[in-house]
Amino acid sequence: MALEDRLLELAAEIPPLDEAAAEEARGRQLWLTKPPGSLGRLEELGARLAGMAGGCPPPVPESPAVVVCAGDHGVLERGVSPWPQAVTTAMVSTFCTGGAAVNAIAKTVGARVSVLDVGVAGELERHPLLRAAKVRRGTGDLSRGPAMSREEAARAVMAGAGVAEELVESGGVDLLVTGDMGIGNTTPAAALISAFTGHQPEETTGRGTGIDDETLELKLNVVEEALELHVPDPEDPLGVLAQIGGLEHAAIVGVILTGAVYGIPVILDGVISNSAALVARALAPHSAGYVVAGHRSTEPGVRITLRSLDLSPLLDLDMRLGEGTGGLLAVPLVQAAARTLKEMATLEELGIG
DSSP states (O other): OOHHHHHHHHHHTOOOOOHHHHHHHHHHHTTBSSOTTTTTHHHHHHHHHHHHHTSSSOOOOOOEEEEEEEEOOGGGGGTSOSSOTHHHHHHHHHHHHTOSHHHHHHHHHTOEEEEEEEEOSSOOOOOTTEEEOOSSSSOOOTTTSOSSOHHHHHHHHHHHHHHHHHHHHTTOOOEEEEEEEOTTTHHHHHHHHHHHHOOOHHHHOOOTTTOOHHHHHHHHHHHHHHHHHHOOOTTSHHHHHHHHOOHHHHHHHHHHHHHHHHTOOEEEOSHHHHHHHHHHHHHOGGGGGGEEEOBOOSSHHHHHHHHHHTOOOSBOOOOOOOTTHHHHHTHHHHHHHHHHHHHSOBTTTTTOO
8 A cells, every 4th residue: 555545544544523522521620629710721621632532531641752753954955044964963862862851851741752763864873762764864955846755755754653653552652742853944844834824934934943134034035935836735735745844744743643543632842843733634634633732832833823723832931942842841731631620529529519
């Protein structure tokens, strides 16, 4: 079976949220030992978790994992970031040895770290945390040609799906967090957001690693050139991903789709994860019901994407690191939403009418 057909089969397996379970959860919230609505947005999150799980109360996620998807980008040659491509390789190695922010925060919230190489240009040593599924050594320059072929995009999606499936089936993971690493990857993210939301590049293109005004102008021009060159069709999401996406973006799509198939929440991190969620929704509209916005990154495209996905971020900490760091910080909130719904006493149990 062709990879693209396998991808479409995976997307077709995703069920809609169980609205009856979600509504039952909203009703249960009214009888818990608290004034109605006093837990704020945590209450609606609990209802969404019930809808994902297909039952009320939903299970409390006890085994979270972050999947850091990594790849390099040919568009870096245009000067869209001052950081050299070698940083991607160095940071992936640091994830594996435990010295990055994602490792520190994952340890804080009790999440395991899994690193997926789908497109790192440099050589990486074998490591227990590293899944090697290199599709190619970085994408092509999306402003001068397609970033990758359709088959390569599909391979990257299925690589992400495979790691997520392994974590759930063999590792007992019941909560996924999406992470990324790839110098230059906010450029394809901006292009994807423009392609799927219709917003202009000046609205979706941000400073990424903190570029200056001159580099931002260059980056904006590159995104505009890419969109003008390819005229991406959002009705063909795999085609758009191949034209202007990144290998790590594609792998995150696979993580999202697999989480949705298993009915477990997928916490989005920043702009890379958010742009991948748009692709996932275009491939499988029901997948949007299973994603949770972990935080609001400072990248401008995030606000546009979250509005499009009808998501409210749980945190707003002015973060823009990536790696899955902002998503990981939201793990305790997702756990609390499920636990309060499941473990709080009801007024009836206290004998209060």
